[in-house]
Amino acid sequence: MNDRNHSNVSAAANSAASQHGKPGKGMFDPALLQPAIIDSFRKLSPRTQWRNPVMFVVYVGSILTTALWLQALAGKGEAAPGFILAIALWLWFTVLFANFAEALAEGRSKAQAASLRSAKKNVVAKKLSGPRRDAGVTIVDGHSLKKGDIVLVEAGDVIPVDGEVIDGVASVDESAITGESAPVIRESGGDFSSVTGGTRVLSDWIVVKITANPGETFLDRMIAMVEGAKRQKTPNEIALTILLVALTIVFLIVTVTLLPYSLFSVEAAKAGSPISITTLVALLVCLIPTTIGGLLSAIGVAGMSRMMGANVIATSGRAVEAAGDVDVLLLDKTGTITLGNRQASQFVPAPGVSEQQLADAAQLASLADETPEGRSIVVLAKQKFALRERELASHEATFIPFTAQTRMSGIDYDGRQIRKGAIDAIRRHIAEQGGVFPDALSKSADEVARRGSTPLLVAEGNRALGVIELKDIVKGGIKERFAELRQMGIKTIMITGDNPLTAAAIAAEAGVDDFLAEATPEAKLKLIRSHQAEGKLVAMTGDGTNDAPALAQADVAVAMNTGTQAAKEAGNMVDLDSNPTKLIEIVEIGKQMLMTRGSLTTFSIANDVAKYFAIIPAAFASTYPQLNALNVMGLNSPASAIMSAVVFNALIIVVLIPLALKGVKYHARSAAELLRGNLLIYGLGGLLLPFAGIKLIDMLLGSLGLV
């Protein structure tokens, strides 16, 4: 699909999405911050907290220390009231910061959904007062159209909503749906009467009766679902939560048993006082994985949100997760690997015809041809022979449109009958005119086909003039993209209706790993199943009704927004841009979300080492002063050490919110390289950073005289 084929729908959605959706931009937009802050407090209700077991422990710890503070105020405290209060406050902050991260992610996601929905309304439609072309026209918002309304769609207009042609005939560019660049004829009555929203009328006009109500289209329902439904945890999120809960239980046991250990040690060493409950709670909160526990939900929401930023609506977080796991990408040739439209690249004249003669006839035949191919012929003729476009009005010229019956188009111009079309059609046409089709020309046509191009024949009267080579243009940079995918361990398979010869030529040029030629829906389904049987996850895009079975079978199935209802129902994502190349982006977003989750988990767990070094010597300083040898950070005092660890633990959540929402940087690299990089940053970094952070906070607390 090239840009020309973008519907206004998606163009508008694009611009809307770029306001809110582009990651990084406006992350701390005040319009989003304020409700997020309010939400952070609203989320303090026990019912909400209970849903996140890790943070629930912090929540209970906050309540407990607050109670201890009140007890200390009454004069029976286990430590100085100021110290207990400071710990209690920072524990509350920890809970609030985690709430804030989630609220912020949800707020961004909602804003995006809202803007997508509003963007859809920007389609303009010409509503008719009656089922005739000459009935009164009112310009209305396309989205206000109801089932049964009648609209006029003229050349250059986008069909606003799905409907049925009741009058007129027009050539419609449905390449967005079918991937076929040749325009199709839509006319009232019969098999060719239904039109799809988002497709574009190229010539003539049609009167369309709308068949879907506003807000009832598939897309509407999906946006509503993403926006409104309670987010369900994805399978991997559940598995990760189990790990986090297990760690929380372990640390709960570690801290709870520390009390009897401490009592025993005081008795054994006959020195000091046992560890206080406040210190134990502080230690517990520092040890349990609050960083990932507080950000996990935000990461998931942000993943869906990034999909929406790319104008893709995923029906579930599960689908986003699966996108990261994909092993095989099935890519349609047209629009994904090659530009949607073929372009004229060469004139191959028949024996006894000059190239210029052929170019001249070809140009004439294409002057009225609005298809991209037709225009590319005019352009080529101009480039090669400086043939200017002629003014048709001054001559007696009749444009002969393409029909399914003749499978030719052309022009009758000053008595010349020029036709162009597929080789079979022209051969038949010449035979009907009593001419002879030269063998040499058949050979030329075959040669063109072998190169992966499409031969288009030109005839004048009963004489074949030659072949125009229509070349599939492989998109720039696509080869490098596939090489990246290969690095990531993803196999690319090109799907095309072309014959194997042509397909092989294009596949080689584009650098895909494999191709499926003369693809039928059955062949596609079989291909997906065979890959799945080998234990691979398959992603594909599709739009036609006949794609539905394959879409349902694929693990990640992206339906084009312009596709049929059946295709959209069968897929688990919808691409608003109807851009098949998006599949690659979707895989990257999926991977990025999983990587963010893993990296922050690693970071969170690695943090604990430094916290032990801060808290253990401090907690037992009165019993075993020798343990101060473990105070490698040289923290000011036991109280300051514990305080610093708790403050660091709370602040790190805030510091990491942008990372959780943006996702960790993703590069297309092999798994081993990715792991090495992330392990170094988040593993080793997670181990070392808190040493510096805690020390810094300790120095700050010391210089402010707070402890």
Next chain:
Amino acid sequence: MSTPAILQLGLFLLVLLVLAWPLSSWITRIMQGENPGPLRLLAPLEKLLYRLAGIRQDEEMGWKSYAVSLLVFNLLGVLAVYGLQRLQGVLPFNPQAMAAVTPDSSFNTAISFVTNTNWQGYGGETTMSYLTQMLGLTVQNFLSAATGAAVVIALIRGFARHSSARIGNFWVDVTRFTAYILLPLSLVFALALTQQGVIQNLLPYQTAHTVEVTHFQQPKLDAKGNPVNGKDGKPVMLDSQTQQQTLPMGPVASQEAIKMLGTNGGGFFNANSAHPYENPTPLSNFLQDLAIFLIPAALCFVFGRMVGDRRQGWAILAAMLVMFATAVVVETSAEQAGVPQLSAMGVDQQASSLQAGGNMEGKESRFGIIDTALFTVITTSASCGAVTAMHDSLTPIGGLVPTFLMQLGEVVFGGVGSGLYGMLVFAILAVFIAGLMVGRTPEYLGKKIETYEMKMTAITILVTPILVLVLTAIAVSVDAGKAGIANPGAHGFSEILYAFTSAANNNGSAFAGLSANTPFYNIMTGIAMFFGRFLMIVPILAIAGSLSAKKRLAVNSGTLPTHGPLFVVLLIGTVLLVGALNYVPALALGPVVEQLQMVSGH
């Protein structure tokens, strides 16, 4: 660490790998149901055995039946060993007329030997009849090792198979591992040990006349032969003297062989492998070192072979080797350095041609520091628990190393089967977190690690720390627990922590300072051993069943490689981090503070 120590470590590892590789090929073929060479002759006998027991050899089990069979089999083992101890007074092969063992000690010992822990609250030569030793303890030495092996083979099948709900037949696995692997190896090893001087007889204890008069204390016994406790709860001690020495006898070599090969560690005698009749020479000591690691090392290769990618086995083994070698270096250095306080008092702790140097307290002079340090690390890396020295007398760091090795979950080689299955659970955990970091949902060997596997992994990782920490907390809080402490201060805490660490991780070695043969410790360590063993095994079998039923996904450059140095580092990191996070506070109050006190001259 001195040059001889390095050379000995190198030689040990070399010989170990040279022996483990061919053994792994043999184990693989046996456990895949082949009958190589001479075994073809035994096949009819094996079939007959199954027919008599009503077992259908070809009928494989789902994980639940496998687990139920395993639990029933092991519970029967507990009953048998308990019964034998309680009835040994009236049973044959009891030349010393040993009386029935007390109920709590019998309970403890039965669980101890069935769970491959071989924690010993009793002294063998003063408690057990030959029949109990042979029919109860030695038999369980075989069967507990075979049980561990069966579990790991079932888990490996889970990885190797796909879309199958079955993980093997427990009865066949245990029979074949015992008969075709443990028995032949034990036979050869027992003969080698007797050649070195380990005794093997059924004679009554011999009496020798000593040159010097020996003064000693012995506990006062009541009419039933049980020690009488004084008001302080400790046994009443009586002063005695003698010029006679009793030399205990018994079928030692046959039990010693499987004690090592099966990573059991329960000594025939109280002094365990420090006793000259169990471990007479440096060579027998070296052979025992090898025997402990032989099967656990070979099982790593078996893993690689059975999943069809030998590099996977090497990776697991490499992680174990790195941790093990590091531990040996730390342990040997700590023991060779000795104790600064003694140097300050003018004691020569330098190694010379006349003495081993360093901290020789509690060590056998025929083994010295190097052999003892190596043996100590081997026996606590593997869940063997045999000892050649008093671990209580190690330096603080020297005591920390074995404690921490056990706290890692006995996955550095570990017990027969149990070491590898514990390590594979850590591999699953490592892959789960790291897998996400490469942008895919986690998978190991082509198997997706999902919610169910994580649940089971969480249980196995939670079980032992909870047992160790909670039981230690109870012991340091109640008088019955504190009564057993031999040394005051932080070392007393270390003793208790060590005891529960050893029991819950099924190691069985003791710090020796703690008087653990009391009803309190017998019951508490019994609980630790039982749940430490079977609460691990059942979820691991569940993982095996779940993995086996899964599809095996294709591996490509986007999947996390689990065979290179990077994965080895990751796996080591996971094991160490989980171990450290669980135990750092407890260790800080025990060995760590002891070390700091020693260094600061407290």
